Amino acid sequence: MLRFLSICCSLLILASCTGALGKPSASNQLSKAQCSDPGVDPALLVTQLAKRKKFPGIAVAVAYGDNRTWSHGSGFAEIASASPIQPRSTKFRIGSTSKSLTAFLLARLAQLKKIDLDQSVRESLTELPQAYDGVTLRQLAGHLGGVRHYASQAELGNTITYRSSEDALTIFVEDPLVASPGSEFNYSTYGYTLISAVLERELGLGFLSIMSNEVFAPLQMDHTLADTSQIQPPDRTEFYYLNEEGEPIIGPEIDNSNKWAGGGFLASVVELARFGKAHFDDGLLSKETRDTLWTSQNTSTGEATEYGMGWFVEDGWVEHPGGALGGSTLLRIYPDQELVIAMSANLSVLGEGRFDELPDQLFECFSRN
Numbered sequence: 001m002l003r004f005l006s007i008c009c010s011l012l013i014l015a016s017c018t019g020a021l022g023k024p025s026a027s028n029q030l031s032k033a034q035c036s037d038p039g040v041d042p043a044l045l046v047t048q049l050a051k052r053k054k055f056p057g058i059a060v061a062v063a064y065g066d067n068r069t070w071s072h073g074s075g076f077a078e079i080a081s082a083s084p085i086q087p088r089s090t091k092f093r094i095g096s097t098s099k100s101l102t103a104f105l106l107a108r109l110a111q112l113k114k115i116d117l118d119q120s121v122r123e124s125l126t127e128l129p130q131a132y133d134g135v136t137l138r139q140l141a142g143h144l145g146g147v148r149h150y151a152s153q154a155e156l157g158n159t160i161t162y163r164s165s166e167d168a169l170t171i172f173v174e175d176p177l178v179a180s181p182g183s184e185f186n187y188s189t190y191g192y193t194l195i196s197a198v199l200e201r202e203l204g205l206g207f208l209s210i211m212s213n214e215v216f217a218p219l220q221m222d223h224t225l226a227d228t229s230q231i232q233p234p235d236r237t238e239f240y241y242l243n244e245e246g247e248p249i250i251g252p253e254i255d256n257s258n259k260w261a262g263g264g265f266l267a268s269v270v271e272l273a274r275f276g277k278a279h280f281d282d283g284l285l286s287k288e289t290r291d292t293l294w295t296s297q298n299t300s301t302g303e304a305t306e307y308g309m310g311w312f313v314e315d316g317w318v319e320h321p322g323g324a325l326g327g328s329t330l331l332r333i334y335p336d337q338e339l340v341i342a343m344s345a346n347l348s349v350l351g352e353g354r355f356d357e358l359p360d361q362l363f364e365c366f367s368r369n
Contacts, residue, residue, distance in 0.1 A: 035365035042365050043072045049358050050074045055345040056240050056248045059087040060358070063273035063340040064366045071270055077346065078238040079248065089223050091236040091266040092344035093327030099192055100320045100331055101224075101275065102261040103141055103293055103310020104285075105215050106195065110137075111289045115202055117141075124198045125166075128173060134181040137198060140191040141309035142297040144184070146177035147191040155258070157325065161229070162257040165196035165207045171258055185305040192262030207260055219278050224267040229255040236266060237346035239326020248347060251326045263324060269342040276333045276340030294318045294335065321354070328354045337367050 035042050042062075050058045057075035064070075073085030109115045117138040122128045131146075139145040150156045155171065162168040172190045179186055196207040203210055208226050216224050225233060240248040256264035267275075278284055279293070296304045296313045311318040316336070322329035329344040341359050 036368040037365065040361070040365060042070065042362060043074075045358060045361050046072050047074045049356060050345070052356070053345070053347070053349065053354070054242060054246065054248065055347050057085040057090070057237060058343065058345040059085050059090055059092070059269040060341070060343040060362070061087050061269040061273040062362055062366050063277045063342075064337070065369060068369075069270065069273060070366065071273075077235070079240075080238075085237075086235065087268060088270045089235045089268055091223055091225070091233060091268055092329060092346055093227055093237070093239055093322075093324045094265055094267050094272070094329040094331075094344060095263050095322030095324030095327055096189065097267075097272070097320045097322030097329045097331050098259075098261065098263050098265040099141075099189075100310045101211070101215060101265060102192055102195060104275070104279070105199075105211060106137060106141055107285060107289045107293050107309065108214060109199070109203075110292075111286060115199070117292075121194060121198050124201045125169075131177050132173075135177075135194075136181070137195055138297070138309065139181055140188075140195050142185075142305060142307055143187045143191060144182050144297060144299065144305065145188070145191050145194070146179045146181050146184070146186065147188045147194060148172055148175055148178050149186070149188045149190065151175075157252065157254050158258045159229075159253065159255050160258070161255050165193055165200050165260065168193050168258045169197050180300075182300040184299060185307065189259050189262035193259055196261035211260075215275075218284075219271075219275060221267070221271045221275060224265060224271050224275075226260055227256045227264050227266045229253055233266070235268075237326075239324075239348075240346055241326060241348040251348070254325055263322070267329075267344075269344050272329075272331050272342035272344075273340045276331060276342065277338070279333065280338050290335075294333075319359075323348065323350070323354070330355055330359060332359050334363060334367065339363065339367055 046060050056079050057077050059073040061071040071087035073087045075085055077083045077085055077090050110117045118136050121135050122132050135145045200207050239251045241251050243249050293309045295308050296306050298304055306313050317332050317334045319332035328349040332341045341362050
């Protein structure tokens, strides 16, 4: 319920080519793995969902077993040019799934003793208001820091370019905290903007450079990058929403420099799946560090938030959905099976069930392979 209210409400602030969706390209499959149930075709499950949801395009990747990956794409990255979806390279707007990328960075830096998760953010950014004395990186990564979320349509659909995360702090940092640090779960993308500003000050580099150096380059995530209004990278989708007639139309231009860390990245689903599998690499993250990411934090009164650091914690899996103007994403990891499911569509979809039962169906297909 927390996930539904926080992410759905954010999208509520901002305001088919179904025949083609049923024709996947053979080149979209990284492996010829089949569902453990021979009567189920996972590619067909994807295309059926795309038709129901009127997705212009969708891509799905499942990483499982010993370096095995299945992927499938249906529909168009851009309707006008009929450019096909390619799961390996098509770049989708992943919205709040960006928080999981930032949390990985944060956990790595803490493991390497380059930052202290429990140090007050004012020790790095001394100019912050005194109210931030008790706010820590750990709290911010778990939405316990008391920082507010979007306050207006203008903030969600930002068009201002900020030169750095520190510059973007001017949006919210003078506003009162919505709760005392640690006392309540209050979902906040701006809490992640504050995390990135602290990292900029501590490491002396821009946040995007830090992400590139510490996460994207080591994991060979060549198709994961900042979603900027200044540059349109190759293989980026167009961004659609449905009009009142239920037809996909292109959304307005926005600038995500106000929220790189919490909602500002583009990625392909194959790279998101690879990123998920990287969590099981003990050379990158120790078990203790993984537990930090994937264990629910508690409020100061002991109430579990069902959110760790950058991940919603469920019974049997962890995940993070992402909703953005023209993009819907889900990244889910099943720790016991070391199985990862990533899916993205180039359409704004409100609500928690944007991909219906597809994640569960794919888990059933591949968890026994």
